[in-house]
Amino acid sequence: MPERSVLIVDDETAIRDMLRMALEIADFNVLESDNIQDAYTRILDNKPDIVLLDWMLPGGSGIELLRRLKREESTQELPVIMLTAKTAEDNVIQGLDVGADDYITKPFAPRELIARIRALLRRATPGQDQGRLEVNGLVLDGESRRIFVGDDPVDMGPTEFNLLQFFMSHPERAYTRGQLLDHVWGANVYVEERTVDVHIRRLRKALQTDMADYSGLIQTVRGTGYRFSSRGL
Structure with missing residues (x-):
């Protein structure tokens, strides 16, 4: 019985066929x-667990669909991996900034993509590492996977939540980008270290709430990486 559902959004039949065979073998x-309009309808109707989204599509770009998914409450936490032939850094960063959880550049090995899918799904549905954490009025509820300031919820994506949960569980220690990838993304996951910087930036933005600015909890440690600290806040 298939364990999870994956939506492939790509206008190249050969790419879809190759991915479908590899994914079905992986259960x-x-x-x-093959276009963003049909993809959006399928997402609403079928509620896939993850989306593989091509950058260039007829009727609109994958980035356009990604923006719509991240803008709407019902789909904003849906994990998305961008499939792209674009290798320029600004294109990669644009996709991550809009809300993509990961990207992979064509051509790619199906085994690598499946490893990334499994890692991303593990992050989106974590195991028993739950609990309630609080720092200076910022509350993380691991059971419901929600963040609060007082009674007000704080919106953030699943990767930002996992980053914050790790930081709040390990305060006052500096971590390199590689260490954060291992702890939050998972060991042996093929993710560029600059991905960490993008998600840190998004986490800081989410922590700038109307009630208080908690972005300063995430400190940059020059020459090392990042640290979570409430000292001096």
Whole structure:
């Protein structure tokens, strides 16, 4: 019985066929779309667990669909991996800034992509590492996977939540980008270290709430990486 469902959004039939075969062998249920309009409908109707989204699509770009997914409450936490032939750093950063959880550049090995999918799904549905953490009025509820300042919820994506949960569980220690990748993304996951910087930036933005600015909790440690500290806040 397939364990999870994956929506492939790509206008190249050969790419979809290759991905479908690899994913079905890996015991995933596979959905397919070749344009953003059909993809959006399938996401609402079928509620896939993860989306593989091509950058260039007929009728609009994958970035356009990604923006819409991250803007709407019902889909904003849906994990998305961008499939792209674009290798320029500004294109990669644009996708991550809009809300993509990861990206992979064509051509790629199906085994690598499946490893990334499994790692991303593990992050989106963590195991028993739960509990309630609080720092200076900022509350993280691991059971409901929600963040609060007082009674007000704080919106953030699943990767930012996992980063914050790790930081709040390990305060006052500096971590390199590589260490954060291992702890939060998972060991042996193929993710560029600069991905950490993008998610740190998004986490800081989410922590700038109307009630208080908690972005200063995430400190940059020059020459090392990042640290979570409430000292001096």
